[in-house]
Amino acid sequence: MTDLGLKATGLKKVFGGLTAVDNVSLEVKRGVLHALIGPNGAGKSTLINLLSGDLVPTSGSIYLDQREIVGCSPDQRSRLGLGRIYQQTSIFPSFTALENCRLAAQSRQPHALNPFRRAQAYPSVMREAERALNIVGLLERARAVAGTLSHGEQRQLDIAMSLATRPKVLLLDEPLAGMGAEESVSMVALLRNLTSEHAVLLVEHDMDAVFALSGVLTVMVNGCTLATGTPDQIRASPEVQRAYLGSGRHG
Amino acid sequence: MLFVLGAACVALIPLTGAVFYMQLLSKIMILAIFAMSLDLLVGAGLVSLGHAAFFGVAGYVIVLLSPKYQAASLWLTLPAAMIISAALALLIGTLVLRTSGIYFIMVTLAFGQMLYYLFHDTKLGGGSDGIYLYVKPELKLAGSRLLDLEKPLHFYYFVFGIMLAVYFLLRRVFASPFGRALAGLSVNERRMLSLGFPALNYKLGAFVLSGALAGLAGYLSACQFGFVSPEILSWHYSATVLMLLIFGGIGRLYGAIVGAFAYVLLQEILANQAVFGAMAKHWQLGMGAVIVLVVMFLPSGLTSLLDRFGRVRLAQQSDD
């Protein structure tokens, strides 16, 4: 099994007169967390949307496991093994945590369209859901109504939902946003855990976490890739320092 | 519990022998079936102002299929009407489900009106005058007549049975994987797509099932009144059913039943000359005022009042 999860070449997205993403290429491999950083407005969200299928690129290619996916819709990409979480927490607040994951896992089961049997009556689906909750550490909260969970727990649940679909690649859009110190520590540990099994692309502003977790960093400014390299390389790069990091800009 | 009590009452009413009440309740129950079909749709996040089209088409089907002075066969005509409604829902759904939100509301309204004009302007079904059903259909088995819908008592229990069947069927659907997916779609479609659900297929499925059930209600209604006219396809009617759905409460099927009762009873009161005299003719004024008040102050409907006594909502069913 190849370790190459996701590969994008020459991605470009033009909106009217604005080029939001300009000739960006990157690779995301299993075992090496790839972080995407850059100032606001650099085009990171647009790039993630291009990768997940929420937006169609003006030009360029995207390969998931060597398969071209530019023509695929978001749900098709998910079924091919791409998982993503959005910047805004997107859980289902009135369902329990377990039900959230069960629903996510259901998407992979062939009888998902069955209108007659009770949804909870499929043991394999329930097992997938519990497994996902366990990975993120929310198993004891399985029966809690999702809306009552803390902000950090909800972000974890969001990730659990994506995990319940057994993705090969994970696109994580600012999972640490809005988290307190303690919650951040758990999340960082979770992310580190996920890296060994999945190809992870992380968009984040928390520089401490980014430098602690990533094996590869891509810095984006004004829609273009400014630099790609290991954390040390990026930290040492003068252009990056000028454009983004500066001194005292750490998380 | 309340539900069982209510069902028992409804089941026993015919013992009083009062035909008027049987007919009134039949009308309410048919409306409840229509409302439940719409509850399925609204629960999936789809607000359709053209749903009466499926109701009306089924009504026209039974009238057009019935020989002029003979009873048509229930075995043949009921499935035929439902299949035609479902097929129409499939056709229209494929077109309208390409839109969402406000566009969806508007295009469903427009398609509903298209069908209205089709029946109103052409000679397809007697034009704006409508057509009569002279003899109601019958259920025959091995030569003997099991069900004679001409008799109010038979009709009453037939409708009651169907209403209960639809209720329990939809409860199962809500709790099934399909139903849970619909619930998720109504909250956050984008997230569902990112999890790998082909949203369009689910919505189309809900649309077709809902259309078929609306057809069922339309069939029964045509049987009860013995008459169909283009008005039963109008968006006015679609909106009225949405209205009674919100009276009762969305997402908890029994809300549709409660809403149907509330609406018809309210209408009977407002249109009662003994109470309102000359204003009784203008009962829609009062009805409009009521809907305005309900939307502003009690948008979760009458059944939400029951919630305050700790009932578990159908749509929020969690693992248990």
Place this chain on the structure above:
Amino acid sequence: MEFFVQLLNGIQYGLLLFLLASGLTLIFGIMGVLNLAHGSFYMIGAYLAFWLARGTGSMWIAIPLELAIVCVLGFILEAVFFSRLYHRNHLHQVLFSFGLILVFEDLRSILFGDDVHGVPVPELLSRSIPLTSNLSYPVYRLFISGTCLVVAAGMYVVIQKTKIGMAIRAGSTNREMVESLGINIRTIYRWVFAFGVTLAAFAGMIAAPVSSVYPGMGGQILIVCFVVVVIGGIGSIKGAMVAALLIGIVDTVGQVLVPEFSGVAIYLLMAALLLWRPQGLFRVA
């Protein structure tokens, strides 16, 4: 020549539709509210024209008076009701405005009865322009078209050239930008709403001498208005104009050429468009 007359009628109808559709699309584009009762304002405008023309004896006095009445009504409705519905889901908005429709229809029935009434064309405009030896075209219809064009031009100027216009073009997606222009957002919403419904009523007023006043006129025009907005694209005034003219001409000419299917024609047009471009001809934001 017959065809030319029908074409003119179609354009006139289209321009009237534009007034209605632009009001609806503005209200939706900026505040995100779907107001089914928009058609009722058309009816209110027409009936007010009928009533005030009878009362004051002159359309010229009646019009500004009616505009003021409807504007105030719009203000009140927005302040008391609609402003609370902006963040509610569409179902609530739909049902609320449906309730309004029922109330307005019955009020109309109580105040004016259910008969059809004619509204006299003002003296000044009651002549006809001769086109051929036995065909002439009513000046009043040209007046309608002309007035609609003037209003459209006025809207164009405001939207393209003023601060408020910029706020409108930014649409409801850009609250911060609007507020940074120093304009109070609640006030904008109130004015936009009042303006939108007044436009609808104005359309009803000027159309009344041509269409007469009758029960159900609001509902009829509402649906067509919806088709225009869907085809033109929600939030787009330009789209509303293009679509309105298209529908106006297709509907009017269609009624002459193929009377049986004319009712269905515009819906077929809409279905065709949905297959090609589900978001309408011109999309905003």
